[in-house]
Amino acid sequence: MSLPSLYQLTDDFVQLMEADGEDEVAMALVELLGMEIEKKSEGICKLIKVVESTAEQFKAEEKRIAERRKALENKAARIREYMRDRLLSANIDKVQAGTFKVSIGMVGSCSIDDLSIIPPKFLTVVPEQYVPDKNAIKAAIKNGEVVPGAHIEAAYSMTIR
Numbered sequence: 001m002s003l004p005s006l007y008q009l010t011d012d013f014v015q016l017m018e019a020d021g022e023d024e025v026a027m028a029l030v031e032l033l034g035m036e037i038e039k040k041s042e043g044i045c046k047l048i049k050v051v052e053s054t055a056e057q058f059k060a061e062e063k064r065i066a067e068r069r070k071a072l073e074n075k076a077a078r079i080r081e082y083m084r085d086r087l088l089s090a091n092i093d094k095v096q097a098g099t100f101k102v103s104i105g106m107v108g109s110c111s112i113d114d115l116s117i118i119p120p121k122f123l124t125v126v127p128e129q130y131v132p133d134k135n136a137i138k139a140a141i142k143n144g145e146v147v148p149g150a151h152i153e154a155a156y157s158m159t160i161r
Helices: 006-018 024-089 134-142
Strands: 094-097 100-112 123-126 129-132 150-160
Touching (some): 006 024, 100 134
Antiparallel strands (some): 100 150, 123 129
């Protein structure tokens, strides 16, 4: 036999309170139900604390995992940069490395020198702030247009497939 739920206990409590019985049996039942509601509520409070504690443990674990993920991403970036630099120093731009194919090529990224002199057509309005549209600026510069306050920086990119 299962114990009554808090829902059932409170429902019975309300029904007894609404009954106009002032006899000793009704009062004893109200008192007994009140004590059972307190016990059930205590158990539910303990369950809430356990669930909240578990959630906090997950939160701490998420933080730890995120820190570890970031460290691994940084490590991979450093190793990638090392490999790129070593291959470039030997003037090697393609390597078939077992199941991997490594290629190094020039890419250009737009760099903003002076935001205040960039023409408005190259600015994207973000509430209370102007943000340069680097893709539009880069395309314009590649098409021979002079965009004051911006230039294309050459950089190497390495792809591993």
